[in-house]
Amino acid sequence: MAVTAEAMPKPTPFYLRLFRAVLLLRESWIGMIGASLVAFWVLMALICNLLLSAGLLFHPNTGFAGYTAAPPGTTLIMAGDEPVRISDYTEKPAKDIGTLISKDEAARMAGFESYDKLQATADDLKGQVEAIRQQRRDLKKQIQALDEGDPKAEELSRQRSALGDRSDALKERLDSLAVAVKSAGKYDVGTFWLGTDKSSRDILSRLIFGARQVLIYAPLAILCAYAVGIPMGLWAGYRGGWIDSILSYISNVILSFPPVVLYVVIIIVIGPSGLNIVLAVTFASAPGIMRIVRSLALDLRTREYIMAAETRGESVFRILFVELLPNARGPIIVDAMLRLGYTVITIGVLGFLGLGLPPPNPDWGKMISEARQLSLTAPHAIIFPCIALSSLVLGFNLLADALREISLKD
Incomplete structure (x- = not known):
């Protein structure tokens, strides 16, 4: 058949x-x-350019000054007229692609209810740091007036060192508050969800x-x-x-x-x-x-x-x-x-x-x-x-x- x-x-x-x-x-x-x-x-790999053009990613080859080895979750804050590279050929000012940070938002970023409390805390920390600096200068003069090997000089040196440690801790806290204070009026351009490398x-x-x-x-x-x-x-x-x-x-x-x-x-x-x-x-x-x-x-x-x-x-x-x-x-x-x-x-x-x-x-x-x-x-x-x-x-x-x-x- x-x-x-x-x-x-x-x-x-x-x-x-x-x-x-x-x-x-x-x-x-x-x-x-x-x-x-x-x-x-x-x-x-297929949508990376789409994510970049939509503003959901930073340009992979652009470094941002001041954000060297930033930890994950760091927010990029820039002045409105600063350019942000959004493609290989295009840059836009931060105000066109970012969100304006108000004073209250800047305070909330630092964990404060209002901008006035943030400013007052920053001023208070600044005063404490300056007072500790003066105390360390006074202790240094007292140590220099004593003989080498004097037990009192060693005690004063320990006090001065302890004040230095406290001053460093206060400075670190003050620096973080200063960033929040300065961010008011600037623009939130995005977040480094995984942080940045050594080239920012x-x-x-x-x-x-x-x-x-x-x-x-x-x-x-x-x-x-x-x-x-x-x-x-x-x-x-x-x-x-x-x-x-x-x-x-x-x-x-x-x-x-x-x-x-x-x-x-x-x-x-x-x-x-x-x-x-x-x-x-x-x-x-x-x-x-x-x-x-x-x-x-x-x-x-x-x-x-x-x-x-x-x-x-x-x-x-x-x-x-x-x-x-x-x-x-x-x-x-x-x-x-x-x-x-x-x-x-x-x-x-x-x-x-x-x-x-x-x-x-x-x-x-x-x-x-x-x-x-x-x-x-x-x-x-x-x-x-x-x-x-x-x-x-x-x-x-x-x-x-x-x-x-x-x-x-x-």
């Missing part, structure tokens, strides 16, 4: 197959967590824009590595012979070097840039991909559908990329997820060593490197970039584990 073209089953569209594959992740809570982490950073740049903005850089160059590098490694592995595994021997020998030579050493040497030779990072990752990763694909091809080339394709007289290209490759996609996809995580770490390591993306591009690794000096005084400057880097790598690794579980059930 002849089968007409209308009676033949139509192939399922690619977008439906992709949608069904995504739904399979619901079977694994690990996969859901990994997909959520990756999706979060992908979303941030907003950490949250740099993390989000840094995610965009990572999610551009990491997938691009992996795609290039697979574009080189897959054809080599398919050809070596299917054909065998001297081609397999040569490609395997070259791969073994490259894989004999530690990957980080290869990355560093390549970047030092050709210079740091996004394109050169892609080239370095491709050169170091393609041999490993080639070996994985080669082992899959060696196993699949003896299957009946490959023999049937050869019997039909199919071309080598069609056998490799239509018959072999689709049937090897499971392990390749899992390996790709793992390599994405490794590549994110690689970009971070290169940035930490000063070999990553050139400034002023936000780079998570460079942010961690720059914050090392502030690890004790401003730990948030190093903790948040570490969390961002770890969460994205963890997301890719969990996603790879989930895909492996699904492929084993399939």
Whole structure:
């Protein structure tokens, strides 16, 4: 009985197959967590410019004087005529994008009911500081009038030191009140929710824009590595012979070097840039991909559908990329997820060593490197970039584990 073209089953569209594959992740809570982490950073990378233009983020490369290593939650207060950079090409005065701070609002920022109480407290603290200064000057004169080693001189020195500690505490409180007093009549431009770095740049903005850089160059590098490694592995595994021997020998030579050493040497030779990072990752990763694909091809080339394709007289290209490759996609996809995580770490390591993306591009690794000096005084400057880097790598690794579980059930 002849089968007409209308009676033949139509192939399922690619977008439906992709949608069904995504739904399979619901079977694994690990996969859901990994997909959520990756999706979060992908979303941030996609909408970062929108958030910037809407005034919800500070420009990632703009520093604000007086806010060096500011703690999380610090509010940016500027005079109305001070310019604020809102894009690579546009600046606006603070009064156009900020909110005017009234005297009562300034008092509430410092924890006072009214501006008069705030001013009175500030004046009182100022008077106490001045009185302590005078007492310390008087004690200094008394100490100088006594002989060295006199017990009374030692007692006066202790009193003077105690007054100095009290004066420092009062000065710190006075400085915080002075900021609130001076903020009246100025504009609240925004809040540094994660604080600022040593160059007074907003950490949250740099993390989000840094995610965009990572999610551009990491997938691009992996795609290039697979574009080189897959054809080599398919050809070596299917054909065998001297081609397999040569490609395997070259791969073994490259894989004999530690990957980080290869990355560093390549970047030092050709210079740091996004394109050169892609080239370095491709050169170091393609041999490993080639070996994985080669082992899959060696196993699949003896299957009946490959023999049937050869019997039909199919071309080598069609056998490799239509018959072999689709049937090897499971392990390749899992390996790709793992390599994405490794590549994110690689970009971070290169940035930490000063070999990553050139400034002023936000780079998570460079942010961690720059914050090392502030690890004790401003730990948030190093903790948040570490969390961002770890969460994205963890997301890719969990996603790879989930895909492996699904492929084993399939």
